[in-house]
Amino acid sequence: MQRLAVALYAALDGSMNDILRIENASKSYHAPEGGLVQALDNVSLSVRRNEFLTLLGPSGCGKTTLLRAVSGFEALTSGEIFIDGRPMGSLSPHRRPVNTVFQRYALFPHLTVARNVSYSLEISGVGKAEVETRVGQMLDLVGLTGMGPRRIGQLSGGQQQRVALARALIARPKILLLDEPLSALDKNLRHRMQQELKRLQHELGISFIFVTHDQEEALVMSDRIAVLNGGRVQQLDTPEALYRRPSNAFVARFVGESNLLAGMVVASDGERCTVRLDGGAVIEDCRNPGLAKGDAVQVLIRPESIVETAETTESGHQITGTISESYFIGADYHVVVERGELPAIRATLRAGTDTSRLAAGQTATLFVPNSAAHLLRSGSADI
Amino acid sequence: MSGTEQHAKRRTKILLAALLVGPTLFLVVFFLIPLTIMLVYSWLTPGVYGGVEWTFSHLNYGRILGWANTRYEKFDPTYLAIFFQSVRLAATTVLASLIVCYPAAFWVARMPEKRRQFFIFLITLPFFISLIVRLFAWVLILRPTGFLNQALMGLGLIGQPLEIIYTDVAVIIGMTYVFIPFMFLPLYASIEKLDESLIEASQDLGANRIQTFLRVVLPQTLPGIIGGSIIVFIPSLGNFIVPSVLGGAKVVMTGNLIEQQFLSARNWPFGAALGMIVMTAVLVLLLLYVRAVSREDRQGVTLPVAHGGAK
Numbered sequence: 101m102q103r104l105a106v107a108l109y110a111a112l113d114g115s116m117n118d119i120l121r122i123e124n125a126s127k128s129y130h131a132p133e134g135g136l137v138q139a140l141d142n143v144s145l146s147v148r149r150n151e152f153l154t155l156l157g158p159s160g161c162g163k164t165t166l167l168r169a170v171s172g173f174e175a176l177t178s179g180e181i182f183i184d185g186r187p188m189g190s191l192s193p194h195r196r197p198v199n200t201v202f203q204r205y206a207l208f209p210h211l212t213v214a215r216n217v218s219y220s221l222e223i224s225g226v227g228k229a230e231v232e233t234r235v236g237q238m239l240d241l242v243g244l245t246g247m248g249p250r251r252i253g254q255l256s257g258g259q260q261q262r263v264a265l266a267r268a269l270i271a272r273p274k275i276l277l278l279d280e281p282l283s284a285l286d287k288n289l290r291h292r293m294q295q296e297l298k299r300l301q302h303e304l305g306i307s308f309i310f311v312t313h314d315q316e317e318a319l320v321m322s323d324r325i326a327v328l329n330g331g332r333v334q335q336l337d338t339p340e341a342l343y344r345r346p347s348n349a350f351v352a353r354f355v356g357e358s359n360l361l362a363g364m365v366v367a368s369d370g371e372r373c374t375v376r377l378d379g380g381a382v383i384e385d386c387r388n389p390g391l392a393k394g395d396a397v398q399v400l401i402r403p404e405s406i407v408e409t410a411e412t413t414e415s416g417h418q419i420t421g422t423i424s425e426s427y428f429i430g431a432d433y434h435v436v437v438e439r440g441e442l443p444a445i446r447a448t449l450r451a452g453t454d455t456s457r458l459a460a461g462q463t464a465t466l467f468v469p470n471s472a473a474h475l476l477r478s479g480s481a482d483i
Numbered sequence: 484m485s486g487t488e489q490h491a492k493r494r495t496k497i498l499l500a501a502l503l504v505g506p507t508l509f510l511v512v513f514f515l516i517p518l519t520i521m522l523v524y525s526w527l528t529p530g531v532y533g534g535v536e537w538t539f540s541h542l543n544y545g546r547i548l549g550w551a552n553t554r555y556e557k558f559d560p561t562y563l564a565i566f567f568q569s570v571r572l573a574a575t576t577v578l579a580s581l582i583v584c585y586p587a588a589f590w591v592a593r594m595p596e597k598r599r600q601f602f603i604f605l606i607t608l609p610f611f612i613s614l615i616v617r618l619f620a621w622v623l624i625l626r627p628t629g630f631l632n633q634a635l636m637g638l639g640l641i642g643q644p645l646e647i648i649y650t651d652v653a654v655i656i657g658m659t660y661v662f663i664p665f666m667f668l669p670l671y672a673s674i675e676k677l678d679e680s681l682i683e684a685s686q687d688l689g690a691n692r693i694q695t696f697l698r699v700v701l702p703q704t705l706p707g708i709i710g711g712s713i714i715v716f717i718p719s720l721g722n723f724i725v726p727s728v729l730g731g732a733k734v735v736m737t738g739n740l741i742e743q744q745f746l747s748a749r750n751w752p753f754g755a756a757l758g759m760i761v762m763t764a765v766l767v768l769l770l771l772y773v774r775a776v777s778r779e780d781r782q783g784v785t786l787p788v789a790h791g792g793a794k
Contacts, residue, residue, distance in 0.1 A: 192686070210702045219698075223688060
């Protein structure tokens with residue numbers, strides 16, 4: 101009865117579904133040049149079972165430190181990490197139910213592919229026959245069938261990547277940690293591996309925590325993304341929410357292309373508000389993030405939401421300027437429009453058949469629909 | 484086109500040959516010729532006052548290996564015993580220097596750059612002082628009234644002086660001391676190259692410290708261990724200065740025996756034969772090692788030395 105109650109409570113709490121819970125994790129250390137560096141600043145987040153979570157941020161944002169705190173290679177200054185409800189404390193890395201795919205794979209050069217993959221099974225004393233079948237299955241799973249006897253030095257970068265994956269997954273960890281594993285691969289291979297990783301994660305039903313500084317990669321692969329900067333979680337959300345509704349200017353700039361325009365709230369009725377941009381343009385009917393009349397605000401406008409001609413029913417404002425840069429990016433043109441004193445605007449426009457109007461030096465008149473604007477509190481966590 | 488190419492090739496060949504003349508000549512004059520002289524002498528009859536008589540004799544080897552000249556003497560196993568004693572002392576020296584140097588090399592390799600340079604300089608510092616002087620310093624330390632015994636007695640750890648000087652132990656201490664730099668540098672080279680992330684990967688995959696050491700660190704640093712062992716073992720085996728200073732007349736190694744045969748006993752052919760036997764033993768050892776390495780290479784397992792540099 102009591103157990104049922106506990107289970108019920110946990111289910112209600114939502115923590116039953118969390119494979120990893122990080123509570124108020126902080127980490128500071130003395131830099132060699134002197135001075136205290138705050139690598140993690142009171143980070144709390146949880147990862148659900150079977151979730152692909154990405155830690156995204158620029159270098160030095162604390163994402164790798166956080167990952168290493170989970171794997172046990174980095175001790176927290178304060179805070180606690182729970183894996184499957186169990187506090188990790190100062191448990192050493194070899195006792196934690198997680199495995200890591202290292203940035204540069206860290207494969208054992210003195211062992212064959214098969215012995216690399218079977219390493220953790222050999223350590224835990226699994227029988228020879230079982231090791232063999234499981235290594236075979238694992239190699240099949242990552243597409244390296246028959247490669248077992250090869251030496252690491254004979255493999256390509258992509259193959260080494262797969263060996264690293266197989267090696268980390270064979271012991272069926274509760275969480276797989278991936279520390280920028282794709283950064284050493286060329287672009288095409290990287291795209292293939294992204295899809296492969298997603299497939300593996302689905303098939304195995306293991307939670308993945310993926311560290312990257314590549315926002316495109318994060319958007320493509322993740323169920324949720326935690327954007328980190330300065331040792332803090334800036335926002336933890338689904339890729340779409342992160343893109344459409346960034347909670348501050350840092351996230352807006354880091355994820356996707358952005359135009360951030362300064363302005364001021366001129367009217368507010370709680371839910372919605374009206375903003376006047378520097379330069380006079382007025383944007384009506386914006387979703388209000390809790391601002392009052394007179395507050396300074398930053399308005400995010402994604403380049404692809406800017407159009408050349410407005411739909412008749414749409415309200416918005418027009419901008420005029422001279423195209424200073426123009427790039428063909430497939431179906432679209434990416435242009436930079438200079439507006440004298442006012443900040444330049446980046447827009448992604450459908451090319452169509454006649455593209456001479458989008459060449460550098462042309463005058464462009466563009467339309468910014470009101471619905472494209474997303475308001476950010478001014479001065480919130482700038483880069 | 485191909486004509487000029489061939490011409491260029493021939494010119495490179497001539498240039499290469501010209502460059503190699505010097506070193507080749509040097510090796511022939513100072514290495515190959517003396518070695519041949521020793522080899523020939525070892526099969527000749529000793530002269531009465533040193534030198535050789537140009538008569539063939541296999542008895543120099545016979546005296547060592549078991550067929551003596553029965554007219555003058557019986558076969559004496561002393562020489563073989565001395566040889567195996569030398570092997571034992573050299574092997575112990577290798578082990579002792581390994582035990583000292585392996586942790587030390589790890590310690591130095593983990594230091595910040597500047598301090599590391601300084602420590603490596605310190606390791607080579609003894610070379611600036613004469614070997615004989617350094618060995619006599621050890622006599623002062625190890626003798627019954629020496630520093631070590633005084634200190635231990637002063638601390639009340641021992642009642643009477645330890646008999647260290649003129650024993651095997653003194654010789655091993657001395658040789659270990661002399662050859663430590665030779666062990667340290669190859670060890671350091673392989674340990675410094677050791678990829679820290681491999682150790683982390685091993686731990687991440689569930690291996691504790693001991694398992695990680697045995698399965699990752701040891702195989703990865705094996706080239707250094709074997710390389711260091713070889714270049715300590717070889718000069719230890721033939722060493723005669725350390726046993727003559729620290730071993731007195733009580734510890735005789737093959738090196739001393741050879742020295743005696745040339746300088747006091749004036750039996751050059753016998754000394755040469757002893758030298759050949761030491762050299763053969765070393766060569767056999769090296770060949771065995773090379774074969775083991777190339778076999779491992781074929782099997783696709785790690786091999787020390789040959790792939791040590793490839794990472």
